[in-house]
Amino acid sequence: xxxxxxxxxxxxxxxxxxxxxxxxxxxxxxxxxxxxxxxxxxxxxxxxxxxxxxxxxxxxxxxxxxxxxxxxxxxxxxxxxxxxxxxxxxxxxxxxxxx
Amino acid sequence: xxxxxxxxxxxxxxxxxxxxxxxxxxxxxxxxxxxxxxxxxxxxxxxxxxxxxxxxxxxxxxxxxxxxxxxxxxxxxxxxxxxxxxxxxxxxxxxxxxx
Numbered sequence: 001x002x003x004x005x006x007x008x009x010x011x012x013x014x015x016x017x018x019x020x021x022x023x024x025x026x027x028x029x030x031x032x033x034x035x036x037x038x039x040x041x042x043x044x045x046x047x048x049x050x051x052x053x054x055x056x057x058x059x060x061x062x063x064x065x066x067x068x069x070x071x072x073x074x075x076x077x078x079x080x081x082x083x084x085x086x087x088x089x090x091x092x093x094x095x096x097x098x099x
Numbered sequence: 100x101x102x103x104x105x106x107x108x109x110x111x112x113x114x115x116x117x118x119x120x121x122x123x124x125x126x127x128x129x130x131x132x133x134x135x136x137x138x139x140x141x142x143x144x145x146x147x148x149x150x151x152x153x154x155x156x157x158x159x160x161x162x163x164x165x166x167x168x169x170x171x172x173x174x175x176x177x178x179x180x181x182x183x184x185x186x187x188x189x190x191x192x193x194x195x196x197x198x
Contacts, residue, residue: 001137003147019190026191026192029193032193032194033193034192035194036133036149036189036191036192036195037189038151038187039187039188040186041187041188048102048104050149052135052194086139088137088147090136090137091118092122092135092136093135094126094131094132094133094134094135095135095194095195096194
């Protein structure tokens, strides 16, 4: 499995709007096992995105999906920057599909 | 929802053993919506634990479960330390139970 843990900074006051865009269509990405959007409870402009994919290839392919491309286009002006993008190798746990 | 993103450092060479302990019984914690253990791909002694709970109360209650207490007792000597524990408010996404 291939995992990402990323902190994204929204433009001031734009976090809710950005999160709503990121939440659209996250159920329809092939090879995506988990994709969770969360507010940072201290840093009021920051979002955390934690992702688990079958492999790096499926993650890379998702970036070419029309709905993801559309979300990137709409969301980009709301993003101030990216912080602490961590690549992981998920081992398992609760909340992943069996097998 | 209540979320945690934590980086745990194993004693040198003990990461696999620690991960195996953490993976035991993660499906049986009431109120746990997601609990994923992952290797850091760069930092060879580091694990990432990303958690989503119904609320902070269910997370706190899990620490009192006998199986969790047992895992803590077995795992503690293998842990060198904790780094960057982030508290989040998960909003949704793929890999969470519906509703």
